[in-house]
Structures are given as structure tokens and as C-alpha cells.
Amino acid sequence: MEKNIKKIAVIGAESTGKTSLCSELATWYHTVYVEEYARDYFKNKLIQDCTLNDIEAIAKAQIVSQKKGLEHALNFLFCDTNLITLKIWAELEFNSRIDFIEEEIKKEIFDLVLITNNDVPWTEDVLRENKFSREMIFELNEYYCKKYHQKYKIVSPFNFEEIIKLLNNS
Numbered sequence: 001m002e003k004n005i006k007k008i009a010v011i012g013a014e015s016t017g018k019t020s021l022c023s024e025l026a027t028w029y030h031t032v033y034v035e036e037y038a039r040d041y042f043k044n045k046l047i048q049d050c051t052l053n054d055i056e057a058i059a060k061a062q063i064v065s066q067k068k069g070l071e072h073a074l075n076f077l078f079c080d081t082n083l084i085t086l087k088i089w090a091e092l093e094f095n096s097r098i099d100f101i102e103e104e105i106k107k108e109i110f111d112l113v114l115i116t117n118n119d120v121p122w123t124e125d126v127l128r129e130n131k132f133s134r135e136m137i138f139e140l141n142e143y144y145c146k147k148y149h150q151k152y153k154i155v156s157p158f159n160f161e162e163i164i165k166l167l168n169n170s
Contacts, residue, residue, distance in 0.1 A: 005073045006170065007066075007109070009082040011141050012116030013134035017157030021116065022078040024160060025167070033078035034069040036085075037062045052090060056098050059086045063104065076167070083108050084144045088137060105148060112170050113152040115141045120157055 008025070010018045019036065026033040038058045045054070062081065069077050083105040090098050118134045145152040155163050 006111040007077050009079045009110045009113045013137035016116035017120040021157045022080040025078050029076045031074045031076050032072045034065045036081040088140050113150045114155045
């Protein structure tokens with residue numbers, strides 16, 4: 001019997017509460033969330049040495065992680081990124097596109113994408129470079145959700161109860 005799992009992606013600019021939100025939602029719904037694979041990937045490599053090949057490898061691993069997450073999910077699977085994030089990364093960092101991501105992004109289906117607004121103050125960590133405006137990244141996330149016909153909502157991680165209501169009614 002196939003489980004009816006709602007896949008929810010959480011995307012946004014750096015340091016907007018995506019990981020915390022995914023963790024809190026997974027706890028609330030007694031399910032699992034898929035971590036952003038890039039964080040694991042760059043434990044053994046400097047992010048400053050990142051190439052387009054690295055971004056493609058991260059995309060492939062992220063897809064595998066999401067498939068594995070579905071096996072353990074109960075009702076919801078929360079994903080702490082999607083391919084839109086990696087597409088934006090390639091465009092901004094390398095002024096380029098990755099064919100694999102361009103093809104897979106059209107197949108990537110989420111029941112809902114939550115785009116975090118920029119309410120959360122930026123917090124430094126070794127994987128955050130904050131080279132680009134958070135507002136620009138927010139706008140690119142929204143643009144690509146529209147372009148790829150992804151159902152999305154803009155949320156503030158500070159409004160957890162509103163997000164719960166949204167998910168319960170989705």
C-alpha cells in the first residue's frame with residue numbers, strides 16, 4: 001500500500017530559519033525532514049572551492065536523500081531545500097546553468113513550497129557567504145516557483161502557528 005505523503009520544500013535566502021523550521025515541523029507532525037545535503041558535502045571541502053560539478057553532485061545527492069526520506073515519512077516530508085536553490089546558486093555564483101538541474105527541476109514535485117521571508121536576522125556560519133542580497137534571492141525563489149508552476153506560500157518562521165494552519169488546510 002502506497003503512503004500518501006505530502007512533500008513540502010522550505011527554501012529562502014541564507015539564514016532565514018529554513019532548517020529550524022523543517023526540524024520544528026517534523027517534530028510537530030511526528031515525521032522526518034531531509035537536511036540540506038550541501039551542509040554535509042562541505043564538511044570535507046571548502047565552500048570557497050565549490051565548482052559547478054559540486055553543485056550538480058549536491059543536486060543528485062539531494063534527490064536521493066528526498067527519496068529515502070519518503071520511505072520514513074509519516075503524512076509529511078519536509079525538505080530543507082529543493083533544486084531551485086541549487087539553480088540560483090549556479091546562476092549567481094557562476095553565471096551558469098547545469099543541464100541536469102534544468103531537467104530535474106521540471107520533474108521535481110512538491111505539494112507546497114514554503115519560501116521563508118527575511119524576518120530572521122542573518123547569522124554568520126562557515127557555510128554562509130552572504131555575497132548576494134537576501135531580498136534578491138527571495139525574489140528569485142518566488143520567480144522560479146512561478147516559472148515552474150510550484151504551489152508556494154511566503155512564510156515567516158516566527159509564525160509557526162500560521163504555518164501549521166496552512167499545512168493542515170493544504
